[in-house]
Amino acid sequence: GDSVTQMEGPVTLSEEAFLTINCTYTATGYPSLFWYVQYPGEGLQLLLKATKADDKGSNKGFEATYRKETTSFHLEKGSVQVSDSAVYFCALSSPNKGSYIPTFGRGTSLIVHP
Amino acid sequence: DAGITQSPRHKVTETGTPVTLRCHQTENHRYMYWYRQDPGHGLRLIHYSYGVKDTDKGEVSDGYSVSRSKTEDFLLTLESATSSQTSVYFCAISESKGSGTEAFFGQGTRLTVV
Numbered sequence: 001g002d003s004v005t006q007m008e009g010p011v012t013l014s015e016e017a018f019l020t021i022n023c024t025y026t027a028t029g030y031p032s033l034f035w036y037v038q039y040p041g042e043g044l045q046l047l048l049k050a051t052k053a054d055d056k057g058s059n060k061g062f063e064a065t066y067r068k069e070t071t072s073f074h075l076e077k078g079s080v081q082v083s084d085s086a087v088y089f090c091a092l093s094s095p096n097k098g099s100y101i102p103t104f105g106r107g108t109s110l111i112v113h114p
Numbered sequence: 115d116a117g118i119t120q121s122p123r124h125k126v127t128e129t130g131t132p133v134t135l136r137c138h139q140t141e142n143h144r145y146m147y148w149y150r151q152d153p154g155h156g157l158r159l160i161h162y163s164y165g166v167k168d169t170d171k172g173e174v175s176d177g178y179s180v181s182r183s184k185t186e187d188f189l190l191t192l193e194s195a196t197s198s199q200t201s202v203y204f205c206a207i208s209e210s211k212g213s214g215t216e217a218f219f220g221q222g223t224r225l226t227v228v
Contacts, residue, residue: 032212041221042221043206043219043221044217046216046217049216093215099162102217103159106154107156
């Protein structure tokens with residue numbers, strides 16, 4: 001079945017540092033790929049997505065490129081802020097019995113210190 | 115913000131008692147999902163629905179049942195709660211018109227079984 005593997009956290013950075021959170025996936029067919037973010041006490045919300053190979057999703061300074069050859073969708077940000085502290089989930093969606101059910105990774109906690 | 119309301123937001127219950135969690139949406143989305151979130155496991159799908167009275171199991175469905183009698187409501191029932199069902203439960207919705215469709219999440223219900 002489909003699966004998503006992302007690096008374990010927590011990832012601890014100082015403000016303005018460069019961020020990479022690795023994500024790889026296994027899926028049949030051609031899934032769409034997503035990054036969701038969860039702030040403390042809240043539900044998940046979409047951060048960015050890419051629907052086909054070589055697409056780059058971007059939002060709020062975060063970027064991720066859909067790499068079919070390496071089955072990866074790594075999240076990057078050039079300069080993190082304290083307000084970026086959250087849990088980040090990599091996810092995919094591919095057809096299954098006619099439905100597109102999201103499959104999530106385990107989440108990576110990011111802590112940014114001033 | 116997508117109109118998704120989960121109730122209750124917090125609940126403490128005793129082992130062996132039945133518990134029902136409610137998810138209500140105002141978006142008229144076809145698909146509704148119940149996930150549980152646990153440390154080290156990320157989000158795992160319990161059950162999902164692809165229409166009124168149409169439901170199917172996810173990867174961790176044992177001990178849970180669901181019902182969807184109206185488009186806007188999706189109920190999750192623990193027939194006889196156990197301590198292993200202590201978790202944070204999230205409802206999500208999507209239109210699922212294709213693999214690139216994002217999911218929208220509720221705020222979560224924190225359930226403690228003592």
